[in-house]
Amino acid sequence: MAAVNLDAIDRKILSILQADGHLSNQEVAERVNLSPSPCLRRIRRLEQEGVIRGYVALLDPQKIGLGLLAWVNVRLEKHDASSPARKPRLTPQEDFAASVANWPEVVACYAMTGEMDYLLRVHVEDMAHFSRFMMETLLRHPAVLDVKSSFALQKIKDTTALPLV
Amino acid sequence: MAAVNLDAIDRKILSILQADGHLSNQEVAERVNLSPSPCLRRIRRLEQEGVIRGYVALLDPQKIGLGLLAWVNVRLEKHDASSPARKPRLTPQEDFAASVANWPEVVACYAMTGEMDYLLRVHVEDMAHFSRFMMETLLRHPAVLDVKSSFALQKIKDTTALPLV
DNA sequence: CGTGAAACATTAGCGGC
């Protein structure tokens, strides 16, 4: 969980693989001025330490028909401890988190500071689908008290590449 | 830009590569019950059509010392058209977008509906770094009128895999 | 860390359904 020590070559490897995860080890080795085997050893080490969480293909939402991107702020009911006949199996938080895991249109969900409890990133086809998701899924969830939605008008920047400190 | 026609095998390939972009073509071919060459031809076609935008390595923010994740809502000054001595080179929107591209701690930025104009996702080491980013960079930007920040307390879900409709 | 060799993967051409 704690931060890992990285030297300059490690950081260079990470920044290369953040930009293109499909480069061959040989290509990466060339760019960091190493021969293939030590470069591969570093990459495997970074994978095992969990610095590299994995490799993925990124898709274009428009091209697969997901034309609408929304952020939804969600507030949950406060766990009412005044009259619990018996202890519920799940807190509202646990119940909500478990549901979010099964909603594919929700690609990200964070518990947040501030007025609202959760921030969700939601990809859907269009406003009709968003409306259905809200009415039939999110607002029907027993733990959900209140929601506020905003919609993306324009993407200025969106990268999976983290700054290397 | 428009959505692309995908058959069941294309969707299966995409869902496999969204989960693991490092699988060999042979492995993918096996899982979709195709021999390697037609599978590779499909993957190359999906890449060329832009359905697959690219392949990347995902890093663990904690492991590289990025312990704080913030969302920042930004409101820009309204372009004052009442007394322009001469036309400025950039609108406040263009000016802000150009700056965001150069701030590595801002990994995502969307123009949004609602009260605030932009939503930024910001990865930094800790609150001291966040404070410096705000004071010395974001709030000093001439186009920025007003900001509101929230901080991630807990990650419930965060995936790059989009739902395949 | 680098070298070399075996094992493995990618990819283009061609024939068949």
Place this chain on the structure above:
DNA sequence: GCCGCTAATGTTTCACG
């Protein structure tokens, strides 16, 4: 059109210096 075979080329990976 889309599939699958084959064969040449390129890549990964490991033992060893």
